[in-house]
Amino acid sequence: MNVLRKIEAAPLTEAPEAATERMRRVAEIAAGHADSVDKEGRFPAETIEALKRERLLGVAIPIGHGGEGIGTMQIADLIVQLGQACGSSAMIYAMHQIKTSSFVTHGGASDWHRAYMRxxxxxxxxxxxxxxxxxxxxxxxxxxxxxxxxxxxFALTKEATVISYGNYADAVLATARRAPDAASSDQVMVVIPADGDRTLERTSVWDTLGMRGTCSDGFHLVATGDARQIFPKPFSEIAAQSMLASSHIFWAATWFGIAADAFNRAQAFVKAAARKQPDAMPPGALRLAEAAALLQEMKGHLTAAIHRFEAAAGDDDALSSIGFAAEINALKVAASEKAGAVVRLAMLVNGILGYKNGTPFSVGRHLRDVTSAPVMISNDRILSNTATLMLMSRFDTGLGG
Incomplete structure (x- = not known):
């Protein structure tokens, strides 16, 4: 059941205000509640209400279906904005946009999915x-x-070990075998609206080190509905052509946002120290420069991956290629590791004021949130998949893309 109160957001009748400005207002709200969301392990209801009020949940939907049709780079930038305010809120927004990308890329051929996009x-x-x-x-x-x-x-019963914010979502997109006699890899994805015929029975509680506000409980999911709710394309194609890339890109944007905010706090700390002793290099300045280099590497890798993804849009062969899969896998691994490194450096720069909660230089929440990155689909699993890909292809050493 969706426990969020209904947000009254009038349909747009003119060109919307820039999404970045609308997200700036959302991020202010998210930042004001980030510590309580983390401490209490609660859903960031205030942030999601603000996202709905600012009409930022449908921005990727094509204009012809009522959205704004903004692209991957803009979505990633919105996630970065939110990530600098609250990691859990940004991850929820990222995962929502990952699921939305499945509609945008693969829902156009189905009357049901086109209507649901609207x-x-x-x-x-x-x-x-x-x-x-x-x-x-x-x-x-x-x-x-x-x-x-x-x-x-259709009828479906699934033992889902994790459904992030499942109790608060308006719909869940679930994967399953195409039929009881289908192979385990012969999958489909089905849209299961909260206002449809379904039950969610919680089977485990999300009590974790970080990303506590995503409320990623486990559930026993039982649903029935119109068979047209099943995406026409096999899930293998959905995963290869939209979900894999959008997942790693939007997750990386989340981690970049968290790391960027930790860096900003460290930079403020070093600047304050420099003002006190203008003739001496602050002790943390070199660490800060090291963190800046890592952050720039993250930014470069992320933007390069987005450009390649957008260039391949509509080309199923390019999106399903070994080289593209290897590059997107590398983004996830590298971003997850560098984000943690940046936050740890920020902790060293800020010292005890970074270690303590409740100071302008606190980065404990950031550190705990980014520890989720290497295990959110294990880096070892991804590297193993990439190793298999490398057995079937050569690494492209050209710089031309």
Whole structure:
């Protein structure tokens, strides 16, 4: 059940204000509640209400379906803005946009999914994901559960070990085997609206080191509905052509935002020290320069991946290529490791004031949030997948793209 109060957001009748300015207002709200969201392990309801009020949940939906049609680079930049305010809020927004990208890229051929895209934009609906499952060890390209289709209806039961913000989402996009006799990798994805025929029974509680506000509880999911809610394309194509890239790009944007805010706090600390002793180099200045180099590497890798993804848009062969998959995998691994390194350097720069909570230089929440990055789809699993890809291709040493 979605426990957020309904936000009254009138449909746009003129060109919307710049999304970055609207996100600036959301980020101010998110920053004001970030510490309580983290401390209490609660859903950032104030942030999501603000996102809905500012009409930022449907910005990627094509203009023809009621959205604003903004691209991957702009979405990533919005996530970075929010990540500098609250890591949990940014991760929720990132995951929503990952699911929205599946509609944008693969929903155009289906009347049902086109209509639901319009609902996302008009009603500012929040999308969640149910790809993990008990017994598959985090491998989203395999499922144990299966959809059963009969007389135009589907039925699905799934033991989802994690559904981030599942109790608060307006719909869950769940993966499953195409049929009870299908192979584990022969998957489909189905849209399961909260206002449809479904139940979510919580089976585990999200009590974690960081990213506490994502409320990624485990659930026993049972749903039935119109068979047209199943995406026409196989999930293998959805994953390869939109979900893999958008996941790693938008997650990397989240981690970049968190790291950037930690860096900003460290920079403020060093500047304050320099003002006190203008004739001496502050002790943390060299560490700050090291963090700046890492942050610039993250930015360069992220923007390069986005440019390649946008250049390949509409080219299924390019999006499914070994080289593209290897590059996107590398982005996830590198961003997750560098974000942690930047925050740790910020902690060293800020010292005890960075270690303590409640100071202008505190980075403890940032550190705990970015520790999720290497295990959010294990880096070892991703590197293993890349190693397999490298056995089938040569590394491209050219600089021309």
């Amino acid at each position: 609902r996302i934009a008009d009603e500012q609906l929040l999308m969640a994901s149910a790809t993990t499952e008990a017994g598959i060890g985090g491998n989203l390209r395999n499922s144990i559960c299966a959809v059963e289709v009969a007389r135009g209806r």
